[in-house]
Amino acid sequence: MRGQPIGAPLGVVPEPDLGHHGDVEVGEGLVDLAVNVRRAPMPPWLAGPLAASLGDLARYPDPAPARAAVAARHRRPPAEVLLTAGAAEGFVLIAQALRGVRRPVVVHPQFTEPEAALAAAGHEVERVLLDAADGFRLDPARVPADADLVMVGNPTNPTSVLHPAATIAVLARPGRVLVVDEAFADTTAAPGVPGEPESLAGRRDLPGLLVLRSLTKTWGLAGLRIGYLLGEAALVDRLARVQPLWAVSTPALAAATACAAPEAVAAERAIAAGLAADRDHLLARLATLPGVRVAGRPASAFVLLEIPGADRIRLALRERGWAVRRGDTFPGLGPDWLRVAVRDRRTTDAFVEALADILEA
Ligand SMILES: Cc1ncc(COP(=O)(O)O)c(C=O)c1O
Numbered sequence: 001m002r003g004q005p006i007g008a009p010l011g012v013v014p015e016p017d018l019g020h021h022g023d024v025e026v027g028e029g030l031v032d033l034a035v036n037v038r039r040a041p042m043p044p045w046l047a048g049p050l051a052a053s054l055g056d057l058a059r060y061p062d063p064a065p066a067r068a069a070v071a072a073r074h075r076r077p078p079a080e081v082l083l084t085a086g087a088a089e090g091f092v093l094i095a096q097a098l099r100g101v102r103r104p105v106v107v108h109p110q111f112t113e114p115e116a117a118l119a120a121a122g123h124e125v126e127r128v129l130l131d132a133a134d135g136f137r138l139d140p141a142r143v144p145a146d147a148d149l150v151m152v153g154n155p156t157n158p159t160s161v162l163h164p165a166a167t168i169a170v171l172a173r174p175g176r177v178l179v180v181d182e183a184f185a186d187t188t189a190a191p192g193v194p195g196e197p198e199s200l201a202g203r204r205d206l207p208g209l210l211v212l213r214s215l216t217k218t219w220g221l222a223g224l225r226i227g228y229l230l231g232e233a234a235l236v237d238r239l240a241r242v243q244p245l246w247a248v249s250t251p252a253l254a255a256a257t258a259c260a261a262p263e264a265v266a267a268e269r270a271i272a273a274g275l276a277a278d279r280d281h282l283l284a285r286l287a288t289l290p291g292v293r294v295a296g297r298p299a300s301a302f303v304l305l306e307i308p309g310a311d312r313i314r315l316a317l318r319e320r321g322w323a324v325r326r327g328d329t330f331p332g333l334g335p336d337w338l339r340v341a342v343r344d345r346r347t348t349d350a351f352v353e354a355l356a357d358i359l360e361a
Contacts, residue, residue: 018112053254073260079233087214087227095121135296160298172206183214189272
């Protein structure tokens, strides 16, 4: 099925606002369940290098050490790494560098910036909408065979669904660039699996694969802007050519180096395991609420809820001091959807009580 091209006649379904993000839902005095950035004291192995980098700001940034560190972390040569000002910059570089693609496809519901960046660069985007009824399962057969650029999130924001790596790998082929947004891959964990389950970050055998990573979520660095791209050297080089000079600042590079160290990766794994337990708690509490349905099987730092009248419930939550992310700005969702960040148990308990009160009223 051909998706909904940008700018096509919209019929009765309003076009979602792709430029809306959870940060604008947060306000003074509200508990933030809208933004999926972890809030925790910065570990000394990160705070130290960051602070030290401020003494070096008179020099232009040198990405080489950070590039080498990130490459070592993912067991790839440095030429297969491009540091970016957050994963968000990666979408823009892809959209700008790959202007020649003829049939770009974005798998939704997902983060809206990939499509927004493509549209801003003049691409006519097609959407493949995954089904809520099917747990937002990815069926590779839904992606048109001649799509020469495919963008998918894993785990996906806002559904929190983690697609099997093997299913995504099926989408890679010569003549196609396959972009996998792994901004939240470090939040996933599976019992008995030492690393990130279903990540393709270390795969060097898949043609046209580009993996985007973010360091802003788990490490609370949204304001610093640091992420990176991994892929074939020739493809990475094409993206690097359209990147503004010195796009990634010296402090951001220091953070990238620190976050690539084995100590940081081990800490990430421990955080992901704790998050899984907190998420199970949230899911168990939500399961007690009639009319609240969790879509698919959440695997990341947030869960997506379907509640009849969620748009009104969101406003009632705001009145009680809770900011949650509206779901209707994601293609494929609508007014009955909300996204909620996984937080500590005490916050979760208080949130679920507020939600229960609203639902009972
Ligand atoms: C799925 C997803 N990808 C990428 C990004 C961009 O992250 P960054 O802060 O690294 O630019 C976000 C931010 O919300 C996101 O949710």
